[in-house]
Amino acid sequence: MVVPTKIFFTKGVGVHKDRLASFELALRKAGIERCNLVYVSSIFPPYCTEIPCGEGLEMLQAGEIVYCVMARNETNEPNRLVSAAIGLALPKDADEYGYLSEHHAFGESAAISGEYAEDLAATMLATTLGIEFDPNRAWQEREQIYKASGKIIETKQICQTAQGEKNGLWTTVIAVAVFQ
Template identity: 70%
Template sequence: MSFVPTKVFFTKGVGRHKEYLSSFELALRDAKIEKCNLVTVSSIFPPKCERISVEEGIKLLTPGQITFAVMARNSTNEYNRLMAASIGVAIPADDTQYGYLSEHHPFGEDEEQSGEYAEDLAATMLATTLGIEFDPNKDWDEREGIYKMSGKIINSYNITQSAEGENGLWTTVISCAVLLP
C-alpha cells in the first residue's frame, strides 16, 4: 500500500495552562487540529502536493482520524522565556520532484528569526539534493537569491508560532504541516 499525500495545509497555535499536557491540547485547539490522532512524520514535501487553506483542510478532517503531520513543538513554564516553533518549506520548480519541510523549535528566537532559520534549513536541504552550488557560509538572504535564481527552487516560506512563558503556566507553541490524501 502506498500513501502519498496530495494536499497539505499549514497551521499554528499557542496554548497556556497550569498543566503541561493541557497547554499542548490548547495549542492543538488554537491550530484547529485537536480532533485528530496526529502521527508525526519526517520532512518530505510530496511531489504534486497542493497547498490548501486551513479552512479547506479542516473541512477534510474527521474526529478521530489518523492524520499525518510534520510538527514543530516547544514548551516552557519559565516566565518571559521566549520560544518558537517553525516549519520551513522549500518546493522545487519541477513538481514531479519532492521538496523539503524542516522543523525548528528554539528558545530565545522571535518569530522572524526562527522562521527564517527553518526556511533556510528546508531550502538548503533541497538545494543539496538538486545539485545547486552555493557557499554554506553566506547568509540566508544571499543563498536564497542563489537558490531561486538557479530556476530549480520555485518557492520557500515558513509558518511560525512564537510566545513568551507566563508566570505559573505552561506555554506550548506548535506549527504543523498537515498532510492529507
C-alpha cells in the first residue's frame, strides 16, 4: 500500500508553438519535468505533511513515478487569460483525511481561480465532516463557518495564470500538488 507522507506545491507556465512542448516547458518551470507523473484524485492522506517546494524538488529522481494532483489549462488564443489552481482543506483531526481540488478556467484572475479552488476543497471536506452550511453564501462567510466549527484547521490554494502569447503560440499553465 502506498500512502504518501509528504506533499509540496508547485506551479509553472510554458509558451511554445507546439501544444505538448508548451506543457513540457510549464513542467520545467514547475521543476517536475524529469518525473513520470501519475494523476490521482483529491484525497489528502492523514498524517501527510507539507514540505517546502525546494525540499520536495530535491527529493525527486529522474524517471521516478510521482503521484500528483494537477490543474492544467492552455490556449493558443492571443491575450486570453488562463488559470490553473489547486485548493487544499485540512481537518483538525490528523486521523482524518483532507481534500485537494483542481480548478482551471478562462478569464479568471489568480485571486478568483485560487479562491474557487480553495472553496471547493473546503466545501468537500465540510460535507464529509457533517458541517452544516448554506452553499449559497459567499466563500468568505462559509470559510468562517467552516473554521468556527473546529473541524477544519486550514485552507489554502496555489494558482498560476497567464495571458495567451500575443502571436498565438500555445500558453500552458499548471498548478500541482506533488506527493512524496
